[in-house]
Amino acid sequence: MHAVIDRQKNHGMHFRVLAKALRMSGGDHIHAGTVVGKLEGERDITLGFVDLLRDDFIEKDRSRGIYFTQDWVSLPGVLPVASGGIHVWHMPALTEIFGDDSVLQFGGGTLGHPWGNAPGAVANRVALEACVQARNEGRDLAREGNEIIREASKWSPELAAACEVWKEIKFEFPAMDTL
Numbered sequence: 806m807h808a809v810i811d812r813q814k815n816h817g818m819h820f821r822v823l824a825k826a827l828r829m830s831g832g833d834h835i836h837a838g839t840v841v842g843k844l845e846g847e848r849d850i851t852l853g854f855v856d857l858l859r860d861d862f863i864e865k866d867r868s869r870g871i872y873f874t875q876d877w878v879s880l881p882g883v884l885p886v887a888s889g890g891i892h893v894w895h896m897p898a899l900t901e902i903f904g905d906d907s908v909l910q911f912g913g914g915t916l917g918h919p920w921g922n923a924p925g926a927v928a929n930r931v932a933l934e935a936c937v938q939a940r941n942e943g944r945d946l947a948r949e950g951n952e953i954i955r956e957a958s959k960w961s962p963e964l965a966a967a968c969e970v971w972k973e974i975k976f977e978f979p980a981m982d983t984l
Contacts, residue, residue: 821870824857827883834884834908841898843890852902858883859906884908892917892971893932893964897950900936909933918967928967931957 820838827835837854838846853869859882863875887903888910899909911929918925935957940946944953958965 820854821857824854824883828858828877828880831881832883834886836888837885839887839889839891839899840902841891841895842888844888848902855885855903855907858885882906886910888912890914893928893954893967894951894971896929896932896936897939897946897953900933900940901946901950905937914967914971917970918963919970920963920966924963925967927963928961931961931964932967 824835824837835858837858838844838851840846840848840851849868850870853866853871856863856866856869856871857875861877861879861882863871863877865871865874884907885903886908887899890913891899891909891911892914895914899907903909909929911925915925915929916922918928932954935953936946936950939949939953946953954964954968958968
């Protein structure tokens with residue numbers, strides 16, 4: 806759906822409009838971009854989308870594409886969904902970007918585990934728990950993320966196997982949706 810109606814500079818509607826319309830119509834979740842993984846999207850713009858979806862009050866912040874203050878009063882928020890080429894090595898960044906109120910949709914990052922789907926899910930959950938604990942302890946996920954995952958893989962054979970499969974793979978390309 807996104808490829809047809811938004812995130813294109815030459816046609817469709819801007820994702821910010823789609824996100825607001827979904828929130829006003831009572832939607833509960835939407836793919837908000839990932840920043841990491843195979844789907845494009847600038848970090849600051851994606852953080853602005855996440856703010857619009859979840860927060861009750863959003864201050865104007867042009868660096869995030871928020872051009873005026875938005876007060877949603879008591880209108881329920883929408884869960885941002887991240888997916889698209891994400892795996893255990895992305896977990897520190899995903900935890901930092903999306904926090905606790907989000908949906909992390911691991912397709913190949915779970916199904917591609919060499920031992921099967923259930924160990925793939927265990928690996929993702931162990932990575933998530935390790936990142937949340939590290940964040941809550943005050944560690945810098947951006948700087949120490951890979952170290953946090955390596956430490957957790959020492960006591961989780963499922964995570965160790967996933968780490969070996971994905972080998973810190975990154976998708977690097979310029980974003981089309983820019984300010």
